[in-house]
Every structure is written in structure tokens, then in C-alpha cells.
Amino acid sequence: MSDSTNEKRNERDDVSTQPTERVTVSSLASVADRASRDPRDPRPAGADLEARGVHAWFGAHHALADINLSFSAGTVTALIGPSGCGKSTFLRTLNRMHEFIPSAAMAGEVLLDGVDIYNQGIDVTKIRLKIGMVFQKPNPFPSMTIGENVLSGLKLAQIKRSNKEGLMEECLVRAGLWNEVKDRLSAHGGSLSGGQQQRLCIARALAVQPEVLLMDEPCSSLDPGSTLRIEETIRQLSESVIVVIVTHNMQQAARVSDYTGFFLSEDGPGRLIEYAPTREIFSRPKDERTEAYVTGRFG
Amino acid sequence: MVQLLDSQRPVPVPRKPWRKAPSALIPDLLIFVASLAAAEAMIMLTGFKGKLAFVLLFVLFSTVGSMVLAFHRRGATAMSNAMASSFIYLSIALVALPLLSIIFTVVSRGRHALRLNTFTQDMAATQPDSPFNQGGALHAILGTIVLVLLATAISVPIGVLTGLYLTEIKGRAEGLIRFLVQAMSGVPSIVAGLFVYAVWIVGGHGGFSGFSGAVALSILMLPTVARTAEEVLRLIPNDLREAGVALGGTQWRTVAMVVLPAARSGLITATVLGIARVAGETAPLLLTIFGTTAKHFNPFVGPMSALPLYVFQLLNTGLDIAIARAWTGALVLLVLVSVLFTLARAFGGRAKA
């Protein structure tokens, strides 16, 4: 459980070269074993995010029903499930991006440190500073340089910081991008490769010092090498931010997360079918639908 | 921890908690009212006078008020957001105001001289200062119709051909032609009139005539028709063309029997947009059709009238009664253009005006 970093990396290399056709519950479980934290480990005290009875609608279409989840500091939670079952919608209710769709409606509460973020009078822009998001397709601002991109969150929120360069470097280091761009911080944001752009977006999200980082399939448009880099980053980030990651890739969920939630929509709104520590979901799923999904029988 | 499906729990009512509750709107309302009062007070206290002063002061106070409120609630970013919002609301007001004023004025002033005979008589038998139950704009309306029909007959075939060239035959001149169409759309209307005058009338091919006016209008109409036709033809999926060719059709048969019918409604839109563009043109007509007072049906010989020209010439007389007729002519013209515009949008769905 306290492997050295080198051993961990070698094992991950093994995972990436294993044939992935025959996914068995046990193979995923062993990955989850190596990757996730022992639930008996003391967790760093800090923020927590909780969703209570969250429903979401698009007009008359009931997209999500009765989601109850909580995310604690120092953890990575993966949300898995087939396409269209509402995982991304749920993610967007967590940072109040769901309401941008004109027909959107919701019910329930989302509590950040005990306060419902949907309360009247809450400044939604401040919420989004505390709950950041990284999107599926990397979207750095092309009209800004790499350095300006990282600090763009500060500019947008008009936050004053005395040591901007230091913060920029720190965020790029945490995102695993510093070494590759430290000599060209004034190059344009669009001049990087896909994986680098996504790490830039992670650095940008980190610069405003969020308590939570939501990631919506962040690796789905990237090559396997970049994907693994980002997964390493996620593990390191979880020490300081709560990470919630939506992913289609079960091996990724197994590699990266401490807890996993399985979403499913059966002719109706998406629901949370099962939520458990990652290694349990993959080794001893309690619900038969969960087992069917993680063994690849559908989805 | 496993969450079980609980089908006993009722589904809650969907809400939109991000919408401002009515109570949250009260401070904004207060600012609105307070700014009105403050502007009024300033006017009474200081030397500023008049509606302009009131409006300016109101804008100033409400902007400052909303900025202060935003700063108090949420800080500096919200303050600049409030200031920007204020300016943006002001801009749209500054656009809506002239538009509403124009519509209101044309309708209210055009009403006076509007009679049935406006549509049934021309001005041949009347003096410019005759009362309104004599004379009318029939010659102008007919003239506009004739001109528009002729201009359409000239510019639509050429415009559609141009569109076809750009989509079907991607020849080497494609970039050049597209550039030229763009350039043509910038020809000032007076230059089009001057050109026709220079070629036709001065060249001795005939005096003023409706036909020369139609040619001038076609020059202005062609770029609109060509551009819209190209866009519409481009939207026809290639599968249709391939199906036609696969059935053994030659290119021209495929175009004539498959592509053009498929694009029919779009091409109608292109035509109507072109018509709307030129129906209101005055300047080129001044130089080419010259204007008359009598109905005139032969476009190839002799001067004609048209609605915009009719309005312009009445206006130039300087007589109040003539000017009242001019407003009526403007009303008819405005209604005509609005109808054309609506038709274009209805046909084209999302066609750009």
C-alpha cells in the first residue's frame, strides 16, 4: 500500500500494455488495489462537497433523479456509466454550469462546506472559483500566451496576487507542464499539443485555488501517453483538491480514483446505482447491473 | 455504501434556483426609481433643462447606483460588470428609439393624405397643391412594380448562373468572381445610375426610360441575388447531385432537374431579398427614369416614375401639402419594403436580411 513511486510507475506501464479485450472483475480489482488509498488512512481535514437529492431536467425531460453523493478532501471520485446517463449533467450541477441551458431546471441541494451553492443571494462567480472545471476538449484561450492563460482566472475574477510568476510556476508544476513550457511562456496558448493544452487547462483551473476540481472526461480526446501523464497529475492533485472525474474508461477509473459511482439510466432519468470504494466496485460489486457494466457486458 | 432505488419517494418539483427571486429585484427597482427622482431633483436645483438633461442624468445616476450596489454585494468585478451592462442597455435603447420613431412618424404623418385615390389615381391631372382627394400615387406604384419586375428578370438569371458557377463548375475564376461579387455589392447607387446614364442616355441610345432604370437597379440587385443563391446552392447536399449523375444524367440535366428544384425556395428568398434591396432606391432612378406624373406602361420609351422618386420629388417642391403626400408615399413604400422583408424571412427560414 505504500509503494515507492518507481514501483507504481512500472506497474502502470504493465497495465497499459496488457491486452484489454478480456476485462475481468479481478483484473480491474487488482488495478484498483494498487491505485487507491486504504480507507483506513487518515484523510487530510478540509473541504467537502455534498449532493443531496439532486434532480436535473431539460425542459420536460427528466435527466437525473435523486443523486446523493458526498466527496471529501483528499479523495478522487470517479463517475462511470454508459453514455447519456447523466454523468456530465450531474457534474455541471456541481459548479452551477447546468443553468446555462435555457430549459434547465433542478431540485435538491449541493452543499460546499455545508452551504447550499444554490441559495438565493450566493455569488455564483465565487462558487465557480471554488469549484473548478476541466472540460473534455482542451480549450485554452488562443488570444493569450501560455503564461497569460494560466493567470487568466485571476484576471477574470480581478483577484490581486503579489507573486504572479510564482503562482504561475507552481500551477504549471502541479499540472505537470512546467518543464515543457518554462522556456516559452510567451508562446501562444494554441501552439501546444493536445495533451499539453489539457494540462494547461488544468494549470489554469488551479490558479484560482479551488477546493474542488471537476473533470469531464478530460482524457477522452488525448493519446494514451498524455492520458497517463494526466492521470499521474490527478493523483498528485488529490492531496490538495477534491477531484471528481467523469470517465468512460473503466481502467482509468480503476487507476485513478478512491471512490467510484456508477450511473445508469434505464428508460428514465439517470440514477446512481452504486457507490463504493473503487476496489470494491470492481472486485465485489453489489448490484448486478454494476457487475454487468464493469465486466463489459454492456455500455 | 450502496444506494438502493427508492421508487416510493416522490419526484420533487423542478426549480430554477438561479433565477433572481422577486425580492432580490427590489434593490434594482429602488435604484431605478431613485435615479428618476434624483434626475428630476437635479434639474430643479441646477440650471440643466429639458428632456435631454433628464435622460442623461437618469442614465448617469442609475449607472452609478447599480455600480455601487454591485460593489457592495460582490466586489470590484461585479462593479465593472454593472457598468458594462448599463452601457449595453443604453446602446440597444439608442437603436430601438430611432426605429420606433421612424415607424411612428411615417405612419402618423402618412395617414393624413392617405385616401383610396392614392392607389387609384396618378398626379397627371392634379397640381402639387391640390387637396388630397385628388391625385394619387398610382403611377409611382405601377412604376415601382414595372421596374422591379424588369430588374428581377435581368438580375435573377444572371445571379443564379453566378451562383451555379461558384458551386457547380468550380472553375479557375472562382476566387475572382467571388471577389467581384463582393466588390459589386459596394457600388454606390448613384454610380450605378451614372453608369447607365453614361452608356445609354448620353450615348444616344434613348432618353430617360424605365428600362435604363431597371438596368441600374439590376446592377445593385445582382450581388445580393448572386451571394444568396450561392449560399443556398451550397446547402444542397452533394448526395442529390451524385444520385442524379449516377442515374446517368448529364451535368446540366442534373442541375436543371435535381439541384434547382431542390433549391427553389432558397432561390425565391434570394430574389425577394434582392427586390427588397432595390425597391427603395432613389438615386439611380433620378438619373435614369427622371420621373413623370402620369401612368406610363412602356418601360422602353419615355420617363417613368417610381415610389421613392415620387416621394423625393414631392419633397423637393417645398409645399406643405406636397410634403404630406410625400409622407404618404413613404408610408406605402415602407409597407411594401416590410412586406418584402417578411416574405424573404418566411421563405428563407433563417435567411439573413
Place this chain on the structure above:
Amino acid sequence: MSDGPLLDEQVLPLRRVITTEPRFSDRVFRSVVAAGGLTSLAILGLITVFLAYRGFEVFKTFGLRFITSFTWDGGNPDAGVKPSLGIGAMLIGTIVISLVALVIALPIAVGSSLFLTYYAPGWLRKPLIILVDLMAAIPSVVYGLWGFFILMPHAVYWAKLLHKYLGWIPIFDVPLPIFERSPFIAGLVLAVMIIPIITAISREVFSQVPLDRIQAAYALGATRWSMIRAVVLPFGSSGIAGGAMLGLGRAMGETIAVYLVLNLAYKANFHILFSSGGSVASMIVNKFGEASSFELKGLMAAGLALFAMTLLVNFLANLIVRRTSRTGR
């Protein structure tokens, strides 16, 4: 098949050249379409040629002075007074009123298109867009009527105020206190006419801003205005510039509204509040009725000059707008 290692020595077959002889009917079709397509070339060429041809004599007589001289005197052939034609004052006038129009119209148009795209409530957006697009279709003679009878009294009042408080700025000073039919008022009317054009183009550009960039800005905690400043305006800047140039071209070519609202005088006038000015287009209309044959040639030459100006402006506009779509910002 055991030729594996000898692949390099295998000769690939020659590619066949496929030609199709177009059928006669298709050839006719293609020529007809090509002819139609090239008509625009023909028309533009003809316009230039004929105006130049007719105006050639004038250009030859006066040379560059045609552009720079401020006098337009038809002369009197009977009395032996030679004509002296120059459109310099009118060229300056065109530029002055078009610039006034642009300065007034641009901020309002950009603000309005931002309103229509990002601020308008759902029920208001479509009707308002239709209304603004309708404004672009209103005939210029109607604008002239409205401008003269309705706007002018108000505009004169504003001009007097401007003069009273800001008269120390040279352009707001006036040699005589006559404020009717000034370049300022003409510029105001032109501004109202070009606002819908710039708004329509800006709206087009704003509708193409990639949604994920907007969402990225909001996800970072931006307010609506910070998002617009960070994402929309950089993205749309060249499109807006192109739209502004197109509006400028429209203003330069506008004839009737200017004719009705501006007092034509043959002097360059930079005091925009003062009742004197002119534009090339309105001069042509003004002089057309009574021009001698020589003056007529001068008017052709003037038309050519105006055409060249608007062509240049529109060319620049399209260059700028196309640069936006190519870089796909």
C-alpha cells in the same frame, strides 16, 4: 505468394489517366454558366471603363487638380469663362460625414449586438433581431424624410449644447451660429442607417464564438462582462472591424439622405456643427439637373472617384473579415 522481400523490385502499375469528353450539351451548359458568372466582371469593368471614358476629358484637362481643387465652377462658354472643376471639398466632406457616422455608430452597434447575443431575454431576442434587420431595409429616402423633419430639430438643439460646452474643441467651434443641415446632423442620420449593418455582422461573428471557450471562462468564475472581454471581443475583433469598414463604405456611397439633410457648400468644412458641407454623391445629384455637357463629364469623373473610394474600403473590409474566418479564432 512468396515474393515478400522482393517488394522493392516489384513495379507498381502505371496509374491510368481518366478523361471524360464532356458532352456537347454540357459544354454549352458550362459556357452559359461561365458567361453568367463572369458578368459581374464584365459589369464592373464596364462601369470603370465608361465612367473613365466619359470623364477622361476632365481628367486630362485638370489632372490631379480635379481631386484637390475646391472649386466647382461650370464656367460660361458663351462668355468665354473657362470651367474649373474640382471635387476636393466634396471628397473631404464625404470623409468627414462618414467618419462622424462611424464614430457614433460603432460603439452603439457593438453594444447592441452584445445585447442581442448575450443579454437579451429569450422572448425578446428574436423580435428585436428582426426589427434591427428591418432597419437595414428601410429606404434611404425615408431616412432622409425622417432625418430632416424629426431628427433635425433635436439634433440642432444637441449641436447648440455641444457648441456651448465643448466649443473650445476646434471641430465643435462654428464660424457662424447656424446649426441646421450640418455635417454633424448628416453624420447622425448616416449613423442610424449603418448601425443595422454593423450590428448584423457583429452578431454573425459573435454567434460563432466557440461555446467551450465561453464555458471555460465562466467555469473560472467570470462575470458576463469579463467573459465578453476575455473571449468574445478578442475573437470577434476582426469581424467587427470588417463590419465597421462595410458600414463606412455604405455611408460614403449614401446619396439621398445626405442630399436632404446636408447643406451643400463648396468649401471644406471641418466644423462639423456648422451648416456647410457636401459629399461627392450628393453633389452629383445636386448638379446633375443643370449641368452642361462638360460638367456632366466632370460628374462622371467624380462618380469614378467615389467608386474607387468605396471599392477600396469594401476591399479592405472583406480582407479583414476573411482573415477572421481563416484563422478560425
